[in-house]
Amino acid sequence: MNLLLRNALLLDPETGEYTEGDLRCADGRIVETGRGLTADVRTEDLRGAVVLPGLIDAHVHVTASTADLGSLPSTAPSYVALQSARTMNGMLSRGFTTVRDASGADYGLADAQAEGLFRGPRLLFCGRALSQTGGHGDSRSRGTHRHDDHPCCAGLGRIADGVDAVRAAARDELRKGAHHIKIMASGGVASPTDRIDSTQYSAEEMRAVVEEAEAANRYVAAHAYTARAVNRALELGVRSIEHGNLLDDRSVELFREHDAFLVPTLVTYWALKEEGREFGLPEASWRKVDEVLGAGLAALERAARGGVKLVYGTDLLGGMHRHQNTEFRLRAEVQTPLEVLRSATTVAAELVNMAGEIGTLRAGAHADLVIVEGDPLADIGVLADPKHIRHVVQGGEVVV
Incomplete structure (x- = not known):
C-alpha cells in the first residue's frame, strides 16, 4: 500500500x-x-x-447478471454472489474504483470487497429499492399473486405500500447499512406491469422515506423518467434523480433550488436496444426502450446548459456491463471532456458524501x-x- x-x-x-x-x-x-x-x-x-x-460510476447493478430482472429472485444467492464478484472485477479493470449500487447489492458484497475476498471497486449500496405494488420494483407478471421477498441479494426491489410500510422498509435497509435509500418514483423499462409515464408512490409515502433517510444522515435516490415524476420527487426532498430522460425546464430549476443531482444513464438504452434481448430482456420490455432512448441526450443537454450537477452512471445489465466506459463518449456529444470527467470524479464524490475522500x-x-x-x-x-x-x-x- x-x-x-x-x-x-x-x-x-x-x-x-x-x-x-x-x-x-x-x-x-x-x-x-x-x-x-x-x-x-x-x-x-x-x-x-x-x-x-x-473513476466513480454512481448507477450500477452489480447483482444483475441478466437483463431478465424478474428471474433474479429465483436465482441462488451463491450464484448471484459469484456473478457479482466477476462483474465488479471487470468494473475495476475499466478504471472504476468506486461504484454506487442502485439496488440489489447488500452489505455482504460490500464487506467481502472491503476485506479483499475478491477484487472489485469500493461498493456503496442501498440494498433493495422500495417500490409500490405494480411499480418499477415489482417484477411479478400480471398472473403472479404472491411476491417472494426472500432477504437474499438476488432481488432488486422490495414492495412496500402505505406510509407505515415504507417507513419500516426504509428503516430496515438503513439497519443493514445502506448508504442511501432508492425509491421507484415512476415506471420503467424492465418492469412488466407499469407504464413509463406513470408516477409512483404518494407524496406522503415519499416524504416519509426522505424523513427516514435524513434522520439517519443518508439521502434518497429516485428512479424517475418524466418531468412530472422528477419534479414531484425533487419537491419532496429527493437528492438524486436517476435517468430523468423526459425532464423539462421546471426540472432544471428544481435541481438548482434543491441542490440536487441528476444521474443520466445514456449507455444502457443504447445497449438494451442493441443487445437487450440477447441478454435476457423480455420482448415487452424491449419495446418500451424507444420511449426513453431518444430523449436522454436532449435531457442531458438541457440539464448541462441549466447548470445541473451531473453525475456519471451507466445502469447496465448482464453481459452489457462491458460497455461501461461508452458513457463517456455518449456524454461528450453535448459536454466537454472535462465536464464528463468531473461527473465521474468530483461531482460524483459530492453526491455520495465523500468529497475530498475519492x-x-x-x-x-x-x-x-x-x-x-x-x-x-x-x-x-x-x-x-x-x-x-x-x-x-x-x-x-x-x-x-
Whole structure:
C-alpha cells in the first residue's frame, strides 16, 4: 500500500489542469505530490503517462447478471454472489474504483470487497429499492399473486405500500447499512406491469422515506423518467434523480433550488436496444426502450446548459456491463471532456458524501488512481476505451 509514481502528468479534475511531477501513497492514502519525491517503496516511472483519480460510476447493478430482472429472485444467492464478484472485477479493470449500487447489492458484497475476498471497486449500496405494488420494483407478471421477498441479494426491489410500510422498509435497509435509500418514483423499462409515464408512490409515502433517510444522515435516490415524476420527487426532498430522460425546464430549476443531482444513464438504452434481448430482456420490455432512448441526450443537454450537477452512471445489465466506459463518449456529444470527467470524479464524490475522500488527487484522499496513455481532455476516447488504461491503483496498490 506504499507506492511512488514518478514522472507523471497529474490531472486535477477540479481545475482541469495538468501538473508534471510525482505522487506518493502510504497506508492507502495519497500523501503528497511534487517534484523529485523519493521513498524506499515500490516505484513506477510513468514516463509522462496521465494520472487521474479513480473513476466513480454512481448507477450500477452489480447483482444483475441478466437483463431478465424478474428471474433474479429465483436465482441462488451463491450464484448471484459469484456473478457479482466477476462483474465488479471487470468494473475495476475499466478504471472504476468506486461504484454506487442502485439496488440489489447488500452489505455482504460490500464487506467481502472491503476485506479483499475478491477484487472489485469500493461498493456503496442501498440494498433493495422500495417500490409500490405494480411499480418499477415489482417484477411479478400480471398472473403472479404472491411476491417472494426472500432477504437474499438476488432481488432488486422490495414492495412496500402505505406510509407505515415504507417507513419500516426504509428503516430496515438503513439497519443493514445502506448508504442511501432508492425509491421507484415512476415506471420503467424492465418492469412488466407499469407504464413509463406513470408516477409512483404518494407524496406522503415519499416524504416519509426522505424523513427516514435524513434522520439517519443518508439521502434518497429516485428512479424517475418524466418531468412530472422528477419534479414531484425533487419537491419532496429527493437528492438524486436517476435517468430523468423526459425532464423539462421546471426540472432544471428544481435541481438548482434543491441542490440536487441528476444521474443520466445514456449507455444502457443504447445497449438494451442493441443487445437487450440477447441478454435476457423480455420482448415487452424491449419495446418500451424507444420511449426513453431518444430523449436522454436532449435531457442531458438541457440539464448541462441549466447548470445541473451531473453525475456519471451507466445502469447496465448482464453481459452489457462491458460497455461501461461508452458513457463517456455518449456524454461528450453535448459536454466537454472535462465536464464528463468531473461527473465521474468530483461531482460524483459530492453526491455520495465523500468529497475530498475519492475523485481527487488531494493529499489525504484514498489512493485510488487510474493511469492512462493519452490526454483525456483532448480525446475522450482515452476514457471511453479501456485499452488506454495502463494501470489501476486501489488503496495505494497496483491492481491492474
